[in-house]
Amino acid sequence: MTTVHRESLAEQAAGLLLARIRAGEWEIGGRLPGETTLASQLGVGRSTMREAIRLLAGRDVLSTRQGAGVFVTATDVPEAWGSVLRRADIAAVIEARTAIEVEAAALAADRRTSAELSRMRDALAERGRHRADVDEHVATDAAFHRSVVVAAHSPILLELFDGFEPRSRQAMTEMLRGREQHGDDADQAVHERIYDAIASGDSQAAVTLARAHLTALRSMLG
Amino acid sequence: MTTVHRESLAEQAAGLLLARIRAGEWEIGGRLPGETTLASQLGVGRSTMREAIRLLAGRDVLSTRQGAGVFVTATDVPEAWGSVLRRADIAAVIEARTAIEVEAAALAADRRTSAELSRMRDALAERGRHRADVDEHVATDAAFHRSVVVAAHSPILLELFDGFEPRSRQAMTEMLRGREQHGDDADQAVHERIYDAIASGDSQAAVTLARAHLTALRSMLG
DNA sequence: ACACTACGACATATCAGACAAGCAGACAAG
DNA sequence: CTTGTCTGCTTGTCTGATATGTCGTAGTGT
Numbered sequence: 389m390t391t392v393h394r395e396s397l398a399e400q401a402a403g404l405l406l407a408r409i410r411a412g413e414w415e416i417g418g419r420l421p422g423e424t425t426l427a428s429q430l431g432v433g434r435s436t437m438r439e440a441i442r443l444l445a446g447r448d449v450l451s452t453r454q455g456a457g458v459f460v461t462a463t464d465v466p467e468a469w470g471s472v473l474r475r476a477d478i479a480a481v482i483e484a485r486t487a488i489e490v491e492a493a494a495l496a497a498d499r500r501t502s503a504e505l506s507r508m509r510d511a512l513a514e515r516g517r518h519r520a521d522v523d524e525h526v527a528t529d530a531a532f533h534r535s536v537v538v539a540a541h542s543p544i545l546l547e548l549f550d551g552f553e554p555r556s557r558q559a560m561t562e563m564l565r566g567r568e569q570h571g572d573d574a575d576q577a578v579h580e581r582i583y584d585a586i587a588s589g590d591s592q593a594a595v596t597l598a599r600a601h602l603t604a605l606r607s608m609l610g
Numbered sequence: 611m612t613t614v615h616r617e618s619l620a621e622q623a624a625g626l627l628l629a630r631i632r633a634g635e636w637e638i639g640g641r642l643p644g645e646t647t648l649a650s651q652l653g654v655g656r657s658t659m660r661e662a663i664r665l666l667a668g669r670d671v672l673s674t675r676q677g678a679g680v681f682v683t684a685t686d687v688p689e690a691w692g693s694v695l696r697r698a699d700i701a702a703v704i705e706a707r708t709a710i711e712v713e714a715a716a717l718a719a720d721r722r723t724s725a726e727l728s729r730m731r732d733a734l735a736e737r738g739r740h741r742a743d744v745d746e747h748v749a750t751d752a753a754f755h756r757s758v759v760v761a762a763h764s765p766i767l768l769e770l771f772d773g774f775e776p777r778s779r780q781a782m783t784e785m786l787r788g789r790e791q792h793g794d795d796a797d798q799a800v801h802e803r804i805y806d807a808i809a810s811g812d813s814q815a816a817v818t819l820a821r822a823h824l825t826a827l828r829s830m831l832g
Numbered sequence: 833a834c835a836c837t838a839c840g841a842c843a844t845a846t847c848a849g850a851c852a853a854g855c856a857g858a859c860a861a862g
Numbered sequence: 863c864t865t866g867t868c869t870g871c872t873t874g875t876c877t878g879a880t881a882t883g884t885c886g887t888a889g890t891g892t
Contacts, residue, residue, distance in 0.1 A: 396676070396873090396874065396875090397874075397875070398664070398874080398875090402668075422842080422843060422844080423843080423844070424843090432875080432876090433875055433876040433877075434876080434877085435657055435660075435874095435875070435876070435877085436874080436875060436876075438661060438844090438845090439660060439661060439664045439874095439875095442620070442661045442664035442665050442668065443664050443665075443667060443668040444668060445665060445668065446624075446664065446665040446666060446667065446668020446669045447668045447669065452843095452844065452845090453843090453844080453883085453884080454618070454843075454844045454845060454882065454883045454884075455842080455843055455844060455845095455882075455883035455884035455885080456843070456844080456883080456884050456885080457842095457843060457844075457884090458843090458844085473766075476765065476766055480764050480765055480766050480767075481766065483713065483717065483762075483764045483766065483767065484710075484713075484764065484766040484767055484770065486713055487709045487710050487712065487713030487714070487767060488706075488709050490709065490712070490713065491705065491706075491708055491709030491712065492709070495705065540705075542702055542705045542706070543698065543702060544695075544698055544702050544703065544705065544706040545705065545706055545709060548706065548770070618844090618845065618846090619845075619846070620845080620846090644871080644872055644873080645872075645873070646872085654846080654847090655846060655847040655848070656847085656848085657845095657846070657847065657848085658845080658846060658847075660873085660874090661845095661846095674872095674873065674874090675854085675855080675872090675873075676853065676854050676855080676872075676873045676874055677853070677854030677855035677856080677871080677872055677873060677874095678854080678855055678856080678872070678873080679855090679871090679872060679873075680872090680873085833892105834891105834892085835890105835891090835892085836889105836890080836891080836892095837888105837889085837890075837891095838887100838888090838889080838890090839886105839887090839888085839889095840885105840886095840887090840888100841884105841885095841886090841887105842883105842884085842885090842886105843882100843883080843884075843885100844881105844882085844883075844884095845880100845881075845882070845883090846879105846880085846881075846882095847878105847879085847880080847881095848877105848878095848879090848880105849876105849877090849878095850875100850876085850877085851874100851875085851876085852873105852874075852875075852876100853872100853873085853874070853875095854871105854872085854873080854874090855870105855871085855872080855873095856869105856870095856871090856872105857868105857869095857870095857871105858867105858868085858869085858870100859866100859867085859868080859869100860865105860866090860867085860868095861864105861865085861866080861867095862863100862864085862865075862866095
């Protein structure tokens with residue numbers, strides 16, 4: 389041991405238990421021995437064992453049901469999106485973004501409140517004002533797109549959008565730096581039309597415009 | 611929510627604590643009040659408070675040092691999909707599925723190989739043969755939908771689809787059990803038409819049909 | 833023979849109390 | 863100024879008691 393950081397009994401117990409779970413000692417969805425059994429197996433008190441279980445429950449590896457027992461919900465924590473996306477082809481990321489934003493545009497056309505509409509309006513104006521600097525352009529563009537997803541009133545879509553945003557931003561920044569001009573009037577006009585479609589509640593038009601815009605973006609980035 | 615799994619005190623306490631952390635009540639690296647103080651603030655016993663802290667420690671939000679106290683290590687928690695979806699409204703899940711599958715249908719129409727096409731064909735036939743038993747019907751339906759996403763050649767979309775599948779399957783099974791008839795000929799015909807559109811490379815039609823089908827599904831499940 | 837009910841063994845949930853172990857600041861001695 | 867000790871506070875761990883939920887099963891009624 390190089391580090392002097394003593395591991396608490398609860399942490400040690402959680403580690404041992406996780407190892408046994410990964411070794412396949414119990415199926416996913418399977419039931420573990422009770423707290424008292426596990427505690428005596430590992431030679432710790434019941435409350436310590438409970439804290440070890442909570443440690444793994446926080447990672448969604450275990451779950452408990454009063455009266456029933458302790459159950460395995462996963463053998464491992466699903467890989468964080470960040471690392472998945474970092475490896476992924478940027479074209480694949482844009483494809484996923486297309487899926488999300490097209491649906492979000494359709495929902496937003498139906499559900500947007502007036503407050504959200506004015507936030508979109510502001511974001512769009514801001515986007516029009518910051519087209520010179522690459523970083524600002526990418527940031528204000530992302531802010532507008534996000535305001536559309538917010539107006540869709542779908543927490544899952546928003547979560548997905550936020551997950552893709554960093555990788556998407558990175559790719560856009562890289563692409564725009566390699567070009568002389570960016571953020572021309574035509575590009576801004578496309579966004580204006582998307583806004584108009586959502587504002588007028590025309591979900592069909594919003595879908596078509598959003599898809600066209602993102603398809604074009606994909607061909608530029610890919 | 612059909613099954614209202616009562617949230618334990620420890621989970622409630624962890625949720626409240628997380629909300630206060632996210633609200634910025636303490637800096638990252640900052641020290642929280644002691645266990646006893648927090649326990650009395652939230653009106654729970656010390657052991658329960660400790661378990662709440664362990665839940666957050668498992669997510670790397672908190673860390674404890676014997677003799678020193680409880681410290682914030684991060685405010686940002688990339689919440690695991692499983693737990694997000696378990697809580698999420700089924701309508702929101704279908705919305706996300708719509709986003710993914712509509713885009714997948716469009717991509718599949720452009721990219722499907724003949725091998726993938728025949729797998730879709732097989733899955734569709736299988737779906738037609740298992741319409742009596744609810745479990746089998748839901749399973750074969752899911753298999754067909756998945757074969758479409760596979761044909762889209764987008765690893766991220768496939769990953770997302772698989773993530774939504776369990777929650778979606780659960781909701782569909784529950785809904786169908788409450789009905790006398792399901793999987794009628796019209797339903798199967800809709801899937802046939804989606805297949806035809808993808809087979810003939812008509813992405814526009816695939817998009818329209820897929821969206822219509824999933825929108826109808828959402829209104830049934832919601 | 834079948835469906836329903838009641839009950840009890842068992843499991844987790846929660847609390848209270850006690851003692852051990854570790855940390856950090858105060859403070860006195862060198 | 864440095865060092866050593868003291869002390870109060872905090873987390874770590876265990877025990878035991880009570881509350882509450884789950885599930886198989888024996889018994890009951892039809």
